[in-house]
Amino acid sequence: MVRETKITLRTKHINCVYCIALSFFILAIVLFVLSSEQSTTLNNQQNRIPVIISALIILLLSIIIFIWMTYYTIEYFRLKKRQQLSYVQNQMNENSSEIRTTTPAIIFDNATFTMDDPIVMNSSTNNQTSA
Template sequence: MVRETKITLRTKHINCIYCVALSFFILAIVLFVLSSEKSTTLNNQQNRIPVIISALIILLLSIIIFIWMTYYAIGYFRLKNRQQLSYVQNQMNKNSSEIRTTTSAIIFDNAAFTMDDPIVTNSSTNNQTSAW
């Protein structure tokens, strides 16, 4: 249960960081749009340059966060898959190395019964008269 919680929390953190990168990307686009609208209404290119620079910085930041998070997530999930695969292989090796005991069985009218199953013979409910 603890491992599942850690995996869920890690996955939630990855999704959260992707949302932050997406928010930065949207903010950069909004800044580009606002800078172009402001420069056209004021007919002044000097006010546009700081806004474009800040938008470029935010855009680069969002791209770096997105690439870094993708690289981290791929490595994280590959590691988890390797750990799960090795766990399954260890369990299979452990189960195959165990000594298995078999119980004896009685075959009665093509049905297999173990020694633990009760077999009722000459039961009054099983005796039926046939009209031949």
């Protein structure tokens, strides 16, 4: 239950950062549009340059955040998958070792019979019928 909560919180954080990158991208587009409208209404290209530079910086920032978050997400889920696989393999190894050590066996002249074997279960009846 605790692990599921941590994974859910981590995925919510990932979605939040993606939303921030998307909002920066939208803000950059809005700044580009506003700069073009400003230059057409004022007929002045010099006022447009600082707005375009700030829009480019915000656009670059949103792209960097998006790429970084995608890389982080891929690595995070690969790590989780590896941890889950190792946990399953450890459980399988523990279960198989328990089965080997706890199964009772009877050895007669290099032949091994487990307690579930029908020969061992009916050994008393076989002795009575053969005698």
